[in-house]
Amino acid sequence: MTAEEFRRHGHQLVDWLADYRKRIEELPVVSQSKPGELRAALPEQAPQTGESFEAMLADVEQLILPGLTHWQSPNFFAYFPANCSAPSVLGELLSAGLGVQGMLWATSPACTELETHVLDWMADMLGLPAFFKSSSQGGGVIQDSASSSALCAVVAARERSTDFETNRTGARSPLVAYTSTQTHSSVAKAIKIAGIGENNLRLIEVDDNFAMTPGALEAQIKDDRADGHNPFFVCATLGTTSSNAVDPIARIGEICERERLWLHIDAAMSGIATLCPEFRFLNDGIDRADSYSVNAHKWMFTNFDCNCFYVRNRKVLIDTLSVLPEYLRNQATESGAVIDYRDWHVPLGRRFRALKLWFVIRHYGVQGLQHHVRRHVELAQQFASWVREDERFELVAPATLNLVCFRHRGGDEINEVLMNRLNATGKLYLTHSKLDGCFVLRMAIGQTDTEERHVQRAWELIQQLAPSS
Amino acid sequence: MTAEEFRRHGHQLVDWLADYRKRIEELPVVSQSKPGELRAALPEQAPQTGESFEAMLADVEQLILPGLTHWQSPNFFAYFPANCSAPSVLGELLSAGLGVQGMLWATSPACTELETHVLDWMADMLGLPAFFKSSSQGGGVIQDSASSSALCAVVAARERSTDFETNRTGARSPLVAYTSTQTHSSVAKAIKIAGIGENNLRLIEVDDNFAMTPGALEAQIKDDRADGHNPFFVCATLGTTSSNAVDPIARIGEICERERLWLHIDAAMSGIATLCPEFRFLNDGIDRADSYSVNAHKWMFTNFDCNCFYVRNRKVLIDTLSVLPEYLRNQATESGAVIDYRDWHVPLGRRFRALKLWFVIRHYGVQGLQHHVRRHVELAQQFASWVREDERFELVAPATLNLVCFRHRGGDEINEVLMNRLNATGKLYLTHSKLDGCFVLRMAIGQTDTEERHVQRAWELIQQLAPSS
Numbered sequence: 001m002t003a004e005e006f007r008r009h010g011h012q013l014v015d016w017l018a019d020y021r022k023r024i025e026e027l028p029v030v031s032q033s034k035p036g037e038l039r040a041a042l043p044e045q046a047p048q049t050g051e052s053f054e055a056m057l058a059d060v061e062q063l064i065l066p067g068l069t070h071w072q073s074p075n076f077f078a079y080f081p082a083n084c085s086a087p088s089v090l091g092e093l094l095s096a097g098l099g100v101q102g103m104l105w106a107t108s109p110a111c112t113e114l115e116t117h118v119l120d121w122m123a124d125m126l127g128l129p130a131f132f133k134s135s136s137q138g139g140g141v142i143q144d145s146a147s148s149s150a151l152c153a154v155v156a157a158r159e160r161s162t163d164f165e166t167n168r169t170g171a172r173s174p175l176v177a178y179t180s181t182q183t184h185s186s187v188a189k190a191i192k193i194a195g196i197g198e199n200n201l202r203l204i205e206v207d208d209n210f211a212m213t214p215g216a217l218e219a220q221i222k223d224d225r226a227d228g229h230n231p232f233f234v235c236a237t238l239g240t241t242s243s244n245a246v247d248p249i250a251r252i253g254e255i256c257e258r259e260r261l262w263l264h265i266d267a268a269m270s271g272i273a274t275l276c277p278e279f280r281f282l283n284d285g286i287d288r289a290d291s292y293s294v295n296a297h298k299w300m301f302t303n304f305d306c307n308c309f310y311v312r313n314r315k316v317l318i319d320t321l322s323v324l325p326e327y328l329r330n331q332a333t334e335s336g337a338v339i340d341y342r343d344w345h346v347p348l349g350r351r352f353r354a355l356k357l358w359f360v361i362r363h364y365g366v367q368g369l370q371h372h373v374r375r376h377v378e379l380a381q382q383f384a385s386w387v388r389e390d391e392r393f394e395l396v397a398p399a400t401l402n403l404v405c406f407r408h409r410g411g412d413e414i415n416e417v418l419m420n421r422l423n424a425t426g427k428l429y430l431t432h433s434k435l436d437g438c439f440v441l442r443m444a445i446g447q448t449d450t451e452e453r454h455v456q457r458a459w460e461l462i463q464q465l466a467p468s469s
Numbered sequence: 470m471t472a473e474e475f476r477r478h479g480h481q482l483v484d485w486l487a488d489y490r491k492r493i494e495e496l497p498v499v500s501q502s503k504p505g506e507l508r509a510a511l512p513e514q515a516p517q518t519g520e521s522f523e524a525m526l527a528d529v530e531q532l533i534l535p536g537l538t539h540w541q542s543p544n545f546f547a548y549f550p551a552n553c554s555a556p557s558v559l560g561e562l563l564s565a566g567l568g569v570q571g572m573l574w575a576t577s578p579a580c581t582e583l584e585t586h587v588l589d590w591m592a593d594m595l596g597l598p599a600f601f602k603s604s605s606q607g608g609g610v611i612q613d614s615a616s617s618s619a620l621c622a623v624v625a626a627r628e629r630s631t632d633f634e635t636n637r638t639g640a641r642s643p644l645v646a647y648t649s650t651q652t653h654s655s656v657a658k659a660i661k662i663a664g665i666g667e668n669n670l671r672l673i674e675v676d677d678n679f680a681m682t683p684g685a686l687e688a689q690i691k692d693d694r695a696d697g698h699n700p701f702f703v704c705a706t707l708g709t710t711s712s713n714a715v716d717p718i719a720r721i722g723e724i725c726e727r728e729r730l731w732l733h734i735d736a737a738m739s740g741i742a743t744l745c746p747e748f749r750f751l752n753d754g755i756d757r758a759d760s761y762s763v764n765a766h767k768w769m770f771t772n773f774d775c776n777c778f779y780v781r782n783r784k785v786l787i788d789t790l791s792v793l794p795e796y797l798r799n800q801a802t803e804s805g806a807v808i809d810y811r812d813w814h815v816p817l818g819r820r821f822r823a824l825k826l827w828f829v830i831r832h833y834g835v836q837g838l839q840h841h842v843r844r845h846v847e848l849a850q851q852f853a854s855w856v857r858e859d860e861r862f863e864l865v866a867p868a869t870l871n872l873v874c875f876r877h878r879g880g881d882e883i884n885e886v887l888m889n890r891l892n893a894t895g896k897l898y899l900t901h902s903k904l905d906g907c908f909v910l911r912m913a914i915g916q917t918d919t920e921e922r923h924v925q926r927a928w929e930l931i932q933q934l935a936p937s938s
């Protein structure tokens with residue numbers, strides 16, 4: 001494909017995407033596709049000779065589109081959002097078109113420096129402690145996901161606690177980690193991958209608001225020490241997946257400091273709320289954290305993947321993950337004057353992901369980002385007030401930010417049937433969780449183009465399809 | 470940014486990228502930027518209010534461009550290539566614009582099904598064993614990098630060998646893994662992350678062609694068993710990073726089968742050569758592999774990230790990595806009729822990366838891909854013949870495919886000075902490695918737009934700047 005053909009097809013595709021965004025609201029949010037349906041429509045073997053771009057785009061329209069659940073629809077209220085925006089899409093396009101690698105500073109200095117710079121911006125924008133900035137002993141890096149960041153936090157904590165002995169001789173000492181029963185599954189996955197063993201992950205009980213109970217954490221650590229175990233890691237969550245609960249970070253931090261445990265903060269979606277001064281209280285206590293993770297790709301209009309991972313002491317992370325073969329040696333690395341991000345995560349190769357974050361921040365400006373986050377929270381609060389007013393329903397957890405957990409008082413089966421009926425209409429999409437063993441509906445409001453009318457129509461539909469008692 | 474603004478700015482950016490590809494040859498390949506130079510030009514704080522897209526694009530031109538090393542330049546011969554192509558860039562744009570998540574089949578069925586389908590295509594295109602296809606017990610998945618795939622292979626092997634006991638109780642038994650001294654650093658990194666310990670990674674010696682010595686592997690396994698260790702994993706490389714050596718996979722496979730060790734094949738770049746029947750011999754013996762990894766993002770015109778990872782038995786991988794919290798439960802998963810890729814790697818969230826691979830395969834067709842791969846190999850062979858004819862230089866390793874390792878006979882210092890002088894011209898970029906302790910220049914030919922004239926000019930420049938004896 002020549003440069004001129006790329007220009008022509010690029011325009012075609014941009015036009016298709018612009019039109020997609022204009023009609024997305026009319027498409028059924030959840031794909032109605034059956035297992036195997038797309039595969040049955042595709043040729044069994046790869047084509048021997050080239051096909052036209054027009055043929056490919058036609059297949060996108062006819063075959064791919066019906067198989068999509070439209071995450072960018074304003075009627076998407078499921079899971080946590082993965083909201084993206086036009087400037088972010090353009091940043092991703094630029095990154096792909098440049099096609100540079102950022103594994104070393106030397107392999108494209110701008111790729112590393114823009115990332116460091118924009119993550120320093122983010123630290124200030126979110127009111128994070130100064131020790132997470134590159135001007136200190138710490139620093140930030142873009143990873144693909146909170147799962148990968150959690151793994152890096154666990155492994156760095158493991159090495160710090162064993163004086164890097166595990167990296168050398170393998171896991172031996174009975175290391176023990178702590179989270180709450182509500183923590184995201186990625187922490188359990190990381191604990192397994194890192195060779196700690198799931199049996200050594202303690203799930204600390206939560207209070208009525210589904211937040212970790214510091215007293216229970218303290219007691220468990222004491223028991224474990226008495227049993228000869230070696231506590232090393234705590235993950236506290238700022239906005240759990242099921243109910244958006246916020247663990248009491250300040251008290252957990254005190255315990256971690258006293259017990260010398262690595263404190264990781266998983267602020268996956270809700271950390272973005274701290275863009276707004278009125279939600280900055282969520283950060284209380286993170287001055288004791290060793291690492292912190294927040295997803296710009298959830299609630300900050302930056303398309304996946306863009307997890308921002310910060311460490312208090314970058315040397316520990318780098319010493320944990322660094323392997324420097326001859327073919328990567330270079331003068332800049334040896335000068336010690338640069339950051340080489342290859343040592344900050346599992347992969348070696350890396351895309352120029354800072355571009356999209358830079359574009360998003362510059363396009364919206366801090367005030368623009370605050371405006372949209374506030375609007376989502378307002379809409380969620382409005383939705384919660386409607387739930388409160390309908391006696392068939394109840395709120396199941398505090399709706400502090402943009403997630404409302406609610407249920408029909410009629411019991412689990414009614415709620416599950418209601419959810420399936422709602423999603424089958426194609427007019428909205430919401431998902432469930434279980435809290436206190438009960439089936440709960442989750443209304444997560446965070447899509448870029450969601451407005452009051454979408455939330456209102458969703459509530460009307462819920463009211464309409466819900467049984468009267 | 471409205472849909473119409475996106476349309477306009479999208480066209481602007483596509484035009485900028487088309488022009489970039491047209492002028493890339495004239496830009497200095499290696500960035501001349503100094504540490505801190507870009508950061509000094511950026512505002513210290515994020516902007517409070519939004520800026521125009523034109524301002525951002527102007528900064529890309531003036532600030533970012535000088536900080537890039539142009540990986541897509543036809544004069545880029547460093548490391549291994551990370552070649553991309555116009556259809557791939559358009560696939561990435563489409564993926565970003567759709568913004569769907571593929572963690573579960575249910576979260577966008579097309580995202581999962583296209584990936585499975587295209588990876589089955591790839592298995593056939595590369596002549597891989599049928600057990601790697603989804604119609605068998607195995608299957609393929611797109612990961613970000615060979616490093617992440619290696620980690621998954623190590624962890625799955627660890628669990629298979631300990632009957633999933635490590636996942637439950639943590640690493641205890643003295644597990645031992647094997648690679649050659651030439652294996653990519655990602656394996657050592659994976660061994661550390663997985664809690665095996667680097668001391669338990671045996672680096673098996675290589676022969677004169679830098680390929681693993683099966684006899685030495687066998688002897689080491691025997692010694693380890695005698696010492697009470699528990700051998701569990703071997704990584705064989707199809708095309709090492711330093712010299713493109715190919716380990717004797719058939720003989721290593723026999724040993725692995727007899728000793729019941731997991732055999733992982735790292736075919737990072739060179740596996741792509743097996744698109745061509747005449748290079749299919751490289752696959753000899755992989756019918757004994759448990760896992761296989763190849764990077765479409767290195768030599769198959771698909772921009773990073775697009776690592777294709779195959780396992781012989783998907784159940785082992787899934788059982789190793791699966792964690793199913795309530796909020797991810799859904800009818801399709803519970804029916805057992807679908808693949809949920811979240812269980813196949815570290816991250817949970819995932820982009821629709823199959824689109825770009827699908828676009829690339831359809832745009833080029835299998836014959837088109839073969840044509841370009843053959844052309845790169847021919848150019849490398851031509852370059853090698855020129856080196857042979859100049860008595861100042863010598864070839865240091867067999868140039869089987871598209872990498873030529875050579876050096877000036879004048880010793881390490883002369884070669885290092887020569888490399889730095891060459892790269893400082895801005896007219897080409899090549900990097901080094903060490904083989905048998907000697908500094909070696911690597912000429913890797915695999916950029917999408919590299920033609921004979923670029924290779925010829927590179928050789929002329931090398932001849933010109935090389936000392937006469």
